[in-house]
Amino acid sequence: MQATVLIALLALSTGCHFSIESHGTRKTHKPGATAKIYTVVLEITDVSDSNNPVKIATPKITVLPGQEASMTIGELNNQFIEIEVVVNEGDQTISTIEFNIMxxxxxxxxxxxxxxGQTAGLQTGDFEMKVLIEPQPSDGE
Known part of the structure; x- marks a missing residue:
């Protein structure tokens, strides 16, 4: 703003024509409204011994619709988990979770x-992954 005023004063003092135009889009915003947030709750279990499954991680990831969230978990006991999550809103809100477990x-x-709102799961190799996507209340609701 200060630079604009300075340029305008210089232009006026030298006899130049000077004009400023601005264009924009006005978006309505409900007071107090916030973006919807989702929490993706995961449960990762080592099922290599079917008689004694061991829960190895229960991470939660918070994500905004249309955005990607990721998490990497490294443990001292030779364990590494990488998770990427995307939540897409539409007629049905769907989440896609990609994971690597070592x-x-x-x-x-x-x-x-x-x-x-519905639990989904996948067993691959010696690991089982269960997922639940929970919408979080916002102040605007």
Whole structure:
């Protein structure tokens, strides 16, 4: 703003014609409204011993619709988990979760598509992944 005023004063003092135009789009915004937020709750279980499944991680990821969120979990016990999540709103709100799990010399990866509010799961190799996408209340609702 200060630079614009300075340029205008210089232009006027030298006898030049000077004009400023601005164009924009006005968007209505409901007071107090916020973007919808989703929490993706995951449960990762080592099922290599079917008699003794071991829950190895229960991460939660918060994500905005249409945005990608990711998480990497590294453990000292030779375990590495990488997760990417995208939530897309539409007639049905759907989330896509891609994951890679490495534990010792075992590795698994996969992709799960889930509807909001419904648990989805996938067992691949020695690992089982369960997913639940929960909408979070916003101040504008």
């Amino acid at each position: 534990k010792g010399d075992r590795h698994a990866s996969g992709k799960i598509t889930a509807l909001v």
